[in-house]
Amino acid sequence: MKFSWRVALLWTLPALVIGFFFWQGAFATAPADMTKNTASTRMTYGRFLEYLDANRVTSVDFYEGGRTAIVEAVDPSLDNRVQRVRVDLPSSAPELINKLKENNVNFDAHPVRNDGAIWGLLGNLIFPVLLITGLFFLFRRSSNLPGGPGQAMNFGKSKARFSMEAKTGVKFDDVAGIEEAKEELQEVVTFLKQPEKFTAVGARIPKGVLLVGPPGTGKTLLAKAIAGEAGVPFFSISGSEFVEMFVGVGASRVRDLFKKAKDNAPCIIFIDEIDAVGRQRGAGIGGGNDEREQTLNQLLTEMDGFEGNTGIIIIAATNRPDVLDAALLRPGRFDRQVTVDAPDIKGRLEVLQVHARNKKLDPSVSLETIARRTPGFTGADLANLLNEAAILTARRRKEGITLLEIDDAVDRVVAGMEGTPLVDGKSKRLIAYHEIGHAIVGTLLKDHDPVQKVTLIPRGQAQGLTWFTPNEEMGLVTRSQLRARITGALGGRAAEEVIFGRAEVTTGAGNDLQQVTGMARQMVTRFGMSDLGPVSLESQQGEVFLGRDWTTRSEYSDSIASRIDSQIRIIVDECYENAKKIMRDHREVCDRLVDLLIEKETIDGEEFRQIVAEYAEVPDKSQFVPQL
Numbered sequence: 001m002k003f004s005w006r007v008a009l010l011w012t013l014p015a016l017v018i019g020f021f022f023w024q025g026a027f028a029t030a031p032a033d034m035t036k037n038t039a040s041t042r043m044t045y046g047r048f049l050e051y052l053d054a055n056r057v058t059s060v061d062f063y064e065g066g067r068t069a070i071v072e073a074v075d076p077s078l079d080n081r082v083q084r085v086r087v088d089l090p091s092s093a094p095e096l097i098n099k100l101k102e103n104n105v106n107f108d109a110h111p112v113r114n115d116g117a118i119w120g121l122l123g124n125l126i127f128p129v130l131l132i133t134g135l136f137f138l139f140r141r142s143s144n145l146p147g148g149p150g151q152a153m154n155f156g157k158s159k160a161r162f163s164m165e166a167k168t169g170v171k172f173d174d175v176a177g178i179e180e181a182k183e184e185l186q187e188v189v190t191f192l193k194q195p196e197k198f199t200a201v202g203a204r205i206p207k208g209v210l211l212v213g214p215p216g217t218g219k220t221l222l223a224k225a226i227a228g229e230a231g232v233p234f235f236s237i238s239g240s241e242f243v244e245m246f247v248g249v250g251a252s253r254v255r256d257l258f259k260k261a262k263d264n265a266p267c268i269i270f271i272d273e274i275d276a277v278g279r280q281r282g283a284g285i286g287g288g289n290d291e292r293e294q295t296l297n298q299l300l301t302e303m304d305g306f307e308g309n310t311g312i313i314i315i316a317a318t319n320r321p322d323v324l325d326a327a328l329l330r331p332g333r334f335d336r337q338v339t340v341d342a343p344d345i346k347g348r349l350e351v352l353q354v355h356a357r358n359k360k361l362d363p364s365v366s367l368e369t370i371a372r373r374t375p376g377f378t379g380a381d382l383a384n385l386l387n388e389a390a391i392l393t394a395r396r397r398k399e400g401i402t403l404l405e406i407d408d409a410v411d412r413v414v415a416g417m418e419g420t421p422l423v424d425g426k427s428k429r430l431i432a433y434h435e436i437g438h439a440i441v442g443t444l445l446k447d448h449d450p451v452q453k454v455t456l457i458p459r460g461q462a463q464g465l466t467w468f469t470p471n472e473e474m475g476l477v478t479r480s481q482l483r484a485r486i487t488g489a490l491g492g493r494a495a496e497e498v499i500f501g502r503a504e505v506t507t508g509a510g511n512d513l514q515q516v517t518g519m520a521r522q523m524v525t526r527f528g529m530s531d532l533g534p535v536s537l538e539s540q541q542g543e544v545f546l547g548r549d550w551t552t553r554s555e556y557s558d559s560i561a562s563r564i565d566s567q568i569r570i571i572v573d574e575c576y577e578n579a580k581k582i583m584r585d586h587r588e589v590c591d592r593l594v595d596l597l598i599e600k601e602t603i604d605g606e607e608f609r610q611i612v613a614e615y616a617e618v619p620d621k622s623q624f625v626p627q628l
């Protein structure tokens with residue numbers, strides 16, 4: 001049998017405890033001196049007084065503050081032998097002293113001796129101490145069991161919620177399409193590799209870099225690439241990991257993280273979603289979050305605590321720099337901000353090239369076409385897109401990814417999963433008219449983005465879809481372009497009303513109308529594109545949930561509000577009339593396109609334009625085609 005000293009100890013514990021109890025009992029109740037002058041016999045107080053009266057008492061020693069006495073008396077019945085007896089005295093016997101004096105008896109008082117008290121005290125303490133020790137060992141034992149109660153005792157210690165990669169293996173080459181950010185951060189690599197270059201001329205090496213950009217643009221990847229290029233370890237934690245249920249846990253995690261990092265310097269600390277901890281203090285509704293504030297304070301303290309030359313560089317990522325606490329952005333903390341935006345068409349092409357490296361593409365596929373088709377896609381979206389296409393290719397048992405799979409994957413990423421096809425019937429016809437309505441209005445308006453394709457295949461929430469190719473490189477959008485978009489979005493409803501009559505319009509336009517109203521409102525309140533004049537009536541930040549500015553939303557009076565509403569109405573009405581006019585004027589081509597769409601389910605933008613061109617003049621939209 002294996003011997004465990006803890007088990008042995010546990011068995012001896014009760015024995016020890018009981019032993020001490022008895023030992024303590026023996027010491028604590030009897031005065032120590034009395035154990036020396038043992039008086040085996042006892043005498044009653046009355047008998048003692050008789051002895052006293054009979055002059056047989058020779059000396060009296062008081063103990064315990066006068067409650068007991070050891071009495072020496074002569075016993076006539078035993079040949080006047082001196083006898084020592086113990087007498088318990090009544091608490092109030094002041095006359096006894098006078099009596100002793102009268103009878104010339106030797107008396108003395110003995111104070112309670114201290115060593116007795118100490119032993120008593122120790123005796124009293126030993127039991128709880130032993131008990132606690134015993135409990136401690138019990139806890140230690142059970143904490144070895146998985147999920148034992150021991151875990152409750154060390155929740156304050158971070159259980160390595162951050163992760164560390166000694167070598168990320170990511171290089172700058174793996175990050176594409178965000179050249180400016182890469183250039184800025186190239187310097188950080190040099191800081192880590194050759195700090196002396198900077199310190200020699202007295203430059204202070206920055207401690208923190210804030211990467212600002214929407215999710216999926218490659219901020220984590222960029223931070224890893226810095227670590228990879230510099231060949232230093234990469235510590236990462238998400239801001240939301242800091243904020244836990246128990247107050248103080250976040251702060252202790254920060255401490256642990258920095259301690260670990262200091263042991264491994266030079267290194268990179270990456271904090272994702274720093275806004276989770278770094279929001280403005282005291283900005284939350286109903287007071288701040290103590291835990292978050294403590295964590296933030298700890299983070300600030302740690303950042304101030306190390307010198308710039310220790311070789312630790314903290315990279316934080318956020319999508320909301322506007323809600324960050326100003327203290328975080330002060331010099332010596334995150335004093336550098338690098339914007340990481342969704343890539344433009346050139347950037348998308350580069351990202352696609354990076355991610356196509358390990359994929360088998362059919363030679364017919366041109367990455368440029370994909371880049372053109374994917375405005376607004378982030379690096380993560382593009383990586384995901386190519387992966388979806390590869391999965392589809394495998395499912396279709398093809399040799400390599402073709403444009404077909406890419407197209408399907410794009411549709412899927414943008415609009416969701418393909419639904420069950422519509423059955424032929426009146427409702428399919430109505431949906432066809434609705435989509436053709438969007439497409440025709442969009443094609444005939446000079447300022448509208450060109451149609452990319454029209455389909456009747458349901459996807460996500462939509463039963464049919466008209467895809468346009470927005471040119472995001474244009475940057476500025478004109479008033480006529482906005483009006484064209486509103487008119488195009490109303491094209492669906494306009495077709496329903498013109499073809500089927502007012503009573504037959506459907507709920508299918510709900511989403512369109514929401515977009516229309518949003519665009520019209522912005523024209524009035526943000527861009528000064530109405531009769532209200534060039535005024536901005538709404539803060540451009542939008543809502544910041546629990547952040548700054550959440551109360552200051554509308555900056556106008558009720559009368560302005562009603563004027564805004566009427567301006568929105570005017571814009572929408574005008575555009576709607578225009579859309580209906582286009583539908584009425586092009587009824588013939590509309591009917592033909594609807595028949596074609598019901599037959600083919602999808603009409604490509606080029607084909608669509610050719611058919612329309614047979615009936616009307618199609619404006620040239622080459623300005624919308626993004627250039628590489």
Ligand code: ADP
Binds near residue numbers: 176214217222378381
């Ligand atoms: P973020 O941290 O900004 O949310 P990530 O860095 O986590 O984004 O990006 C997720 C994935 O998307 C990366 O692992 C990478 O595969 C891909 N990705 C994102 N941006 C890029 C880019 N600029 N170049 C190459 N790949 C990218």
Ligand code: ZN
Binds near residue numbers: 434512
């Ligand atoms: Zn619609």
